[in-house]
Structures are given as structure tokens and as C-alpha cells.
Amino acid sequence: GTAVFILFTNDARGQNAFDTTIIHSITIQFSEPDWDHLLDSMCAAYQGTGASEGRLIATVTIDGFVYDSCGVRYKGHSTYDPSGGKNPLNIDLNTVIAGQDHFGSDKIKLANGAGDPSMVRELMMYELAGAYMHAPRAAYTRVAINGDPKGLYVHTEDVGNEFLDAHFGGSDGAHVKCDPRHRAPWNVGVSNLAYLPDSMAYDTLYDLRSDHGLGALQVVCYQLENDPSTIDQHLDVDRVLWFHALSNLFVHLDGYYAFAHNYYLYQRPGGRWSPVLWDLNMAFGGMLADGVDLAPLNMQQLQQIDPFHMVLSPAIRPLIAQLLSQPLYARMYAAHYRTILEEMVSSGHYMDRAEHWHDLIDADMQIEPYPHYPYTDFHANLFTDVGTLLTLRPGISALMDGRATYLATRPYLTSPDPWIEPPIADPPIAEPNSTVI
16 A cells, blocks of 8 residues: 555656646755855856856755755856856756656756746746647746755756657657857857758757767758758658747747757657757747847837748748748648637637746745846736847737737738538448448
8 A cells, every 4th residue: 555655646746747836846955165166167168158068966855855966067058147146057867876867857957037027938938839749848946055045947848868758759869959069150050950061060050969860960951951842751840830830929039040049859760850949938029039130129020020931041041941932831830820829829828827827936036036137027027028129028918919910910820711511421321341432
């Protein structure tokens, strides 16, 4: 009886590791008192970004479960600040103890909410995306380090082996994080899936997470450029169309649109690649660049991003242009777009979820020890804009209300649904092994 009870309890906790109805808890205990300096030093040694190869060993407690000898480092690019008190965190539970995991997850990715006064963009975008494609789960967690409360973080499911096993039935395929190793000038050196004759050129533009895959990635890029009519043999086109529709409708520009980064690709059994969204804190208009305009976008421009934006830009955004320039895929994309618009926006569902999370974290945000924005901005940003010009963060409902009004004028989203007549069979009841019309 006892064994059964423990198994049931663990299973229940495992199912709720990303429960969005509660706020979880993570505490980190380093033996070194100068842990922050050590973590910053690791980042400084690794090209000055929030990423680093080294990790500092700590004891980590997640929702009451204690894990010894875990490796911790800072993560992030624009969200990492060496002078800040609340940096994004990457925790590896099996750095020292092989196989140690928290109900199936051995990597804990914690985002600090930088760039989002509302603090709901990331969680909401992951949940909305998960209704239509493979997407990580996410939940809120309070974090403390060596007894110092760091405030509220977003814990996002790692797109690692456990995620791949759960969604794709295996994790042995080629796996790539589409993020260039070095930031380059505008539309140069980006992870845009452009074909490159030298396969090793992909090594600096993409972060290979498997022990193979650069050659296979080069193949799909070649096919995308030279034979897009058969690209469905190499790419899960349907999921890519959902990927584009979600990104465009919810104005997630800090992905493939603006800088062609912040997404994963996995080559499934059979050889087709599938996309996975990542790093969504700038969804709902948080990124003011669209990959074309050098000047920051204003509210009206964000509301009026065309659903077929960049369809005429195969050189810089082939994953959009080569697919959406084909009539069949354009119609599929428009149909997906309408589905999301009706189910998530016109219904008001996205705001119901935003208000749920806003209410859940309201008390925490009032006492946030290292706020990126004042509490008044948090309180306002669900509905009204925060900041102007370069610092603009649109009010979420203001953005999407204007977006819905604009999209209602797009002919490919407002044409009448096709009428499908009831099927007629002749003969009405078929005999085995007979011919039916």
C-alpha cells in the first residue's frame, strides 16, 4: 500500500511540475559566498554573454525535493545583466549525479521576465502555441539564492531529450537550436535556413545539440531554396505553418521574423524537420523590429503586421517566402491563422488566461525584490502601453484589439468558409470487396 501511495504521489507531482494554477518554489544554496561574482566571471570568459560552459555546484530544492551537486550558470543574452540582481538561470541536475532529474526534467531553465512589464507574455504564448504545435510547458516559480529572495521567474521546459521523447517518440535525431554563436549585423549571420554551400558554415550559425545533423540541416536548406514544391518530404510543413501563424498573429517578432533566431528544429524519424518555439518573453509586441524596418515599430505598425509579411523576401527569410509563395501552403496558412484568431482572440480566451496569471502573481509582483518595472507598470500593461519609442511595451489587449480590427480587413482571412456537401455513396451500403463511388 505504501509503495503504491508513493508512486501515485510522485506521478501527481510529475504531472504538475508545470502546473500554471500555482506558484512553484526553487531555492539554490552555493557553498561559495561570492557565487554571483563567480557566475559573472564564467559569463565574461564566454564572449561576455549570459551563456557559459562552466557551472557552479549547488544544492537545489524544487517544491520541497532536494537535489545535491547540481550545476548552475547564468543564461540569456539581452536578459543577462552582470550588474543586475536577478539574472536568468540554467540548472543542470545531473552535472555530478548521473540520471538525477525532477520528475523527468534534468535541466531547469529560469527566465527573469526582463522586457515584459506584464510578466504574462511568456507563459501565455507557450500555452497558446501548445494548443497547435509541439511547445514547451512553462510555470511561475519563486527563486531564492543563499537565502536571498530573487523574486518571480518563469520556469520553461527544456527542449532536450525528455521533451523530444515525449513529443516525437525519440531523441536520437538531429537536433538544432537556431541561434547564431555570434551576434552579427542586420540580417547577416542569422539562423534563417538559407542554403550555404559549405556545411561547416552552419556550425557557427546554429547550435547543434546532437552528435550529428549539420549535413542534414544543409540538405533541408538546399531543398527549401531549390525545390520548395517537394519540401514536404524534408520539412513538417504543417507545423511550420502553425509556427508562422502563431508568431505573426501574436506579434512574436523576437524569433524568426526580426533576427531569425530563438527556435529549435528536430529531425523526426523519417527525416522531416519540425520547429519548436523558444524564448517568448517578447511576444505580444515586445520586440519592436520586424526584420525589415530599421526604425523601431510603433503601436499601429505592430497592430498591422501583415500575415504575409516577408513573403517576398526569400533571400533573408526563406522559411516564410518559399512556403507562403506556394498557393496550397498559403491557403493552409490562412486557414490555420483563422483558426487561432477565432479560438484564441475573437473568443477572448487569451485575455482570460492573461488575467488568470496576472491575478495569480499580483501579490508577488507587489513585493518583487529586483523589479525590471515598477508595480504600476505591471498592473497597467495587460491593457495599456508602458514606455514609448524604443521602450514601448504595448498594452496586450490594446495591441490585440487593434490587431483584430486590422485582420478583419484582410481578404484571405475573411472570405466565406467553403461549403462541403454531404457525401453520397453509390451504392449506399457497400458489400465487402465491391467498388464504391
